[in-house]
Amino acid sequence: MKPINVGLLGIGTVGGGTFTVLSRNEAEITRRAGRPIRIIAVADKNVELARQVAGGKARITDDAFAVVNDPEVDVVVELIGGYGVAKDLVLKAIENGKHVVTANKALLATHGNEIFAAAQKKGVVVAFEAAVAGGIPIIKAVREGLSANRIQWIAGIINGTTNFILSEMRDKGLPFADVLKEAQRLGYAEADPTFDIEGVDAAHKITILSALAFGIPMQFEGAHIEGISKLEADDIKYAEQLGYRIKLLGITRWTSEGVELRVHPTLIPARRLIANVEGAMNAVLVQGDAVGATLHYGKGAGAEPTASAVIADLVDIARVLDADPEHRVPYLAFQPDAVVNTPILPISEVETSYYLRLRVEDKPGVLADITRILADHGISIDAMVQREPDEGEEQTDIIILTHLVREKGVDAAIAKIEALPVVKRKVIRLRLETLG
Amino acid sequence: MKPINVGLLGIGTVGGGTFTVLSRNEAEITRRAGRPIRIIAVADKNVELARQVAGGKARITDDAFAVVNDPEVDVVVELIGGYGVAKDLVLKAIENGKHVVTANKALLATHGNEIFAAAQKKGVVVAFEAAVAGGIPIIKAVREGLSANRIQWIAGIINGTTNFILSEMRDKGLPFADVLKEAQRLGYAEADPTFDIEGVDAAHKITILSALAFGIPMQFEGAHIEGISKLEADDIKYAEQLGYRIKLLGITRWTSEGVELRVHPTLIPARRLIANVEGAMNAVLVQGDAVGATLHYGKGAGAEPTASAVIADLVDIARVLDADPEHRVPYLAFQPDAVVNTPILPISEVETSYYLRLRVEDKPGVLADITRILADHGISIDAMVQREPDEGEEQTDIIILTHLVREKGVDAAIAKIEALPVVKRKVIRLRLETLG
Numbered sequence: 001m002k003p004i005n006v007g008l009l010g011i012g013t014v015g016g017g018t019f020t021v022l023s024r025n026e027a028e029i030t031r032r033a034g035r036p037i038r039i040i041a042v043a044d045k046n047v048e049l050a051r052q053v054a055g056g057k058a059r060i061t062d063d064a065f066a067v068v069n070d071p072e073v074d075v076v077v078e079l080i081g082g083y084g085v086a087k088d089l090v091l092k093a094i095e096n097g098k099h100v101v102t103a104n105k106a107l108l109a110t111h112g113n114e115i116f117a118a119a120q121k122k123g124v125v126v127a128f129e130a131a132v133a134g135g136i137p138i139i140k141a142v143r144e145g146l147s148a149n150r151i152q153w154i155a156g157i158i159n160g161t162t163n164f165i166l167s168e169m170r171d172k173g174l175p176f177a178d179v180l181k182e183a184q185r186l187g188y189a190e191a192d193p194t195f196d197i198e199g200v201d202a203a204h205k206i207t208i209l210s211a212l213a214f215g216i217p218m219q220f221e222g223a224h225i226e227g228i229s230k231l232e233a234d235d236i237k238y239a240e241q242l243g244y245r246i247k248l249l250g251i252t253r254w255t256s257e258g259v260e261l262r263v264h265p266t267l268i269p270a271r272r273l274i275a276n277v278e279g280a281m282n283a284v285l286v287q288g289d290a291v292g293a294t295l296h297y298g299k300g301a302g303a304e305p306t307a308s309a310v311i312a313d314l315v316d317i318a319r320v321l322d323a324d325p326e327h328r329v330p331y332l333a334f335q336p337d338a339v340v341n342t343p344i345l346p347i348s349e350v351e352t353s354y355y356l357r358l359r360v361e362d363k364p365g366v367l368a369d370i371t372r373i374l375a376d377h378g379i380s381i382d383a384m385v386q387r388e389p390d391e392g393e394e395q396t397d398i399i400i401l402t403h404l405v406r407e408k409g410v411d412a413a414i415a416k417i418e419a420l421p422v423v424k425r426k427v428i429r430l431r432l433e434t435l436g
Numbered sequence: 437m438k439p440i441n442v443g444l445l446g447i448g449t450v451g452g453g454t455f456t457v458l459s460r461n462e463a464e465i466t467r468r469a470g471r472p473i474r475i476i477a478v479a480d481k482n483v484e485l486a487r488q489v490a491g492g493k494a495r496i497t498d499d500a501f502a503v504v505n506d507p508e509v510d511v512v513v514e515l516i517g518g519y520g521v522a523k524d525l526v527l528k529a530i531e532n533g534k535h536v537v538t539a540n541k542a543l544l545a546t547h548g549n550e551i552f553a554a555a556q557k558k559g560v561v562v563a564f565e566a567a568v569a570g571g572i573p574i575i576k577a578v579r580e581g582l583s584a585n586r587i588q589w590i591a592g593i594i595n596g597t598t599n600f601i602l603s604e605m606r607d608k609g610l611p612f613a614d615v616l617k618e619a620q621r622l623g624y625a626e627a628d629p630t631f632d633i634e635g636v637d638a639a640h641k642i643t644i645l646s647a648l649a650f651g652i653p654m655q656f657e658g659a660h661i662e663g664i665s666k667l668e669a670d671d672i673k674y675a676e677q678l679g680y681r682i683k684l685l686g687i688t689r690w691t692s693e694g695v696e697l698r699v700h701p702t703l704i705p706a707r708r709l710i711a712n713v714e715g716a717m718n719a720v721l722v723q724g725d726a727v728g729a730t731l732h733y734g735k736g737a738g739a740e741p742t743a744s745a746v747i748a749d750l751v752d753i754a755r756v757l758d759a760d761p762e763h764r765v766p767y768l769a770f771q772p773d774a775v776v777n778t779p780i781l782p783i784s785e786v787e788t789s790y791y792l793r794l795r796v797e798d799k800p801g802v803l804a805d806i807t808r809i810l811a812d813h814g815i816s817i818d819a820m821v822q823r824e825p826d827e828g829e830e831q832t833d834i835i836i837l838t839h840l841v842r843e844k845g846v847d848a849a850i851a852k853i854e855a856l857p858v859v860k861r862k863v864i865r866l867r868l869e870t871l872g
Contacts, residue, residue, distance in 0.1 A: 141577065144748065147751040290571070296732060
C-alpha cells in the first residue's frame, strides 16, 4: 500500500522522539500498519535543530502553515502545544482535509468541542492518545477497550512532576519548596512549573477522560482545580501514620446530579496499587460497572514514551486511511450525535471523605467541642488521632478522618470550628478517596 | 444504522454475563457503537437455562450449528470453550461469512493459525479480547496501543486461580493442597483444576500474547509449562525473606536466538507493582523499547469482567461492520503477510536468574564445595543465606540466588551438587526475574 505522509509541527522533545522511534522501528511499524509511515515535512522555528534531527530525510521549514497546506501531507502531527497558533494550525489542517494527531491536552480540553465538530464535518480523524498519560494507551482503553461499561469514575495520577515531588516529600520528609528546586534541577519540573504544580495540566487531562468516559462535551471551565504547592510535609506524615498516601489525583465521577470533575491532593489507602505509583510514573484507575476496576500504569511523559502514543495514532490512521468516515471509532468514544450535555457538579455539592488537621490548645473539653460541631453538621467520624504534645508545648494537632459528606457541609462545620477560641490556625482540609 | 445481530453459543457464566451487561447498558453501548447490538439467537445444551437467561428476547436452540448457519446472524459469539466442537463451529461461522468473537484461549493457542487464515480468506473479523486476562483490554493495548514499539518482553499474572492460591499460601503459610481445597470451596478453582494449577491455561494466554507482540504464529507446542502444584510453602517464605514474591508468570521475550515462551513459578522483587497483585486479580507487564514498561491490571475472570471484553469486541465490529476488510486492525497485530516464523527457544537455552534451595549436612566445607561447583560452571552468586539449624538438627537449608545464567548451565551444576554426599535431597530450583 502507498506510504502515509506525515507533516510534523514542532521538533522539540516529543517531535525528536517521534523521529527516532519511527526510524528505529520502521520495519516493525510497517509490518503492523501495512504501509510505511514517513515524515516528509517538518516545521520548527529552530530550523537548525530541525535539520539536525531530520538529517536530510524531510523538508524543513520555519513556516508551520506551509506544512499544513502541503498537498502531499496526509497527516499533520501537532506538537507545538498551547492554545494559540496550535489551534489555528489544527483547524487549518482539518479544513484542508488532513488527519491530525496531537499531544496537546490544553488545546483539546479548552477547544476540543470546536475541533472535533470541524473534524466531523470534514470526515477526518483527530487522534490524541499522547495527550493523556504519555505512553499509556489510556485513551484507547476508555474509548474502545471498556466500551461495554457504564464508567462510574476515573481517578488518575496524570502529572509526573507532581507525583515525583510528592514521592520525594514523603521519602525524605522535605518541604514542597525544597523538593520543587530538586525536581527543577533534575529536569522533572520546568522553570515555570505553575501548570504542573497548580494542577492545571492534570485538569486538562481529566477533562479529556471525562468526556470520553461519559459521552459529554469537554468542560474544562467546570473543573475544580487545586495543586500541591500549599501541601505541608506534616500532612503527608500524618496521612502515612493513618495508612494513607497523598497523591495529586484527577478525578471524574458520574453522579445522578452531575459529573464530578476535579483535581486536588487526595488521601488514598496505602494498600491500593495506585498508592504505590512512585516518582514521575503515571497511572489511571477506571471503574466500570461490568469490569470493575482496571489500572493502567506507565510513563506519562518523556520523548519516546510520548512518541509511542503519537505513532500508535499514526498506525491507527494508516490502517483506516482510505476507509469511509462512518467506519471509525468516534472521537470521544460516543457517536457525535449521542453526546449529552450533562453539567459539571459544583465542588460544594461533591460528596467525599475528608482529612482535617486542627491546631488546638491542649486542654480538656476541646475534643468535645469539635466533635459536637461535626455531629451537628451530620458529619460522622471514621478515625481520629491526637498528637502527644511535646514537653512544655501548649498546642497540639488533632487529625480527623470523616465518612462521606457533602463539601458545603464540611466547610460549614470548619467555619464553626475555626471560630472556637481554642483552635489556633485555619483548619487544614484534604479530600480522601477510598477508591474501593 | 441497522442493528448488529448476534448469535450466542453457550449460556454459562460468561454468556449470562454478556446478556446481562448488554441489556443493562443497552443505551450506553448503542451511543458508543452507533447501532444497537442484539442477541437474536442462543444455543446451549441446557435449553431451560438458556430460556431463563434470555427471557424471551432471543430464539433458543440446542443446536449450535443452527445459529452458525442462521442467515440473520451477523456475528457469532463462541463461549463453549475447548478445541472440539468449538473449532468446527468457529470455522463454519467463518465459512458462512460471519464475524466471530471468542473467549476461547485454548482454541486460539492451538488452532489459531488455521482459524485466522480462514478468516482472512473470507474477510471476516475474529476478535478475542476476552481470551486473555478477562476484562483487561490487553489485546487492544498490545495490538494497537503499543504498535510503535519493538516489544521486548511480556510477563503476566494471567491465571486468577493460581494467583489466589499463591496469595493465600503466602498470607497464611499453608501448603498448596490445603489452599487448593479452600479455593475449590470458594469457587476460585474448578473441581478438576489441572489446566489452571499446572499452568496450561496461562500458557494458552501467553502464547496468544507472544504472537501479538512479535508478529509470529501461535506456537503453543513450543511453550515450556510448569505449574504450582509442587511449590512448597518454605520456598515462598525464603523468597519473602530475600525480598521476593513468587508468582505464576507467563513470560515471552524476544531474543536474537529465538522467542522465549514459558510459564512457571517465578521469584520477582517484592517492590515491583506486579508483585503486589493479590488474590484472583490479573496483571500484564509489557516492556516496549520506546514506551518502557506499562502495566495493565484488572479482573481476569468472572461473568461481567469477561463479558466486558466480549462486548468491547462486538462494539469494535459494530463500528466497522460494513467496512472493507483492508481497513481493519490485523488479527495478530501484524499484517498477515508480515508474520515471521521465528522459532521458540528451548527452555535449556533460556537465560535467567535462579533461586536454589539445597538441603545439606550442617558441617564445615559444605559451602566451599557448592560454591566451587557453581564457579566451575560460570555461575555467579547474587545472594546467599544459610538457615541457622535448630538445636540438635544436623541438616540445614542453603538458599542461593544466581545472576543470569543459561538453564542448561545451571542444570549441569545442580547435577554435580546433587552428587555431593553432604547434599540430602534434590535441589529445589526456581527461576527469578527482576522485570527491570
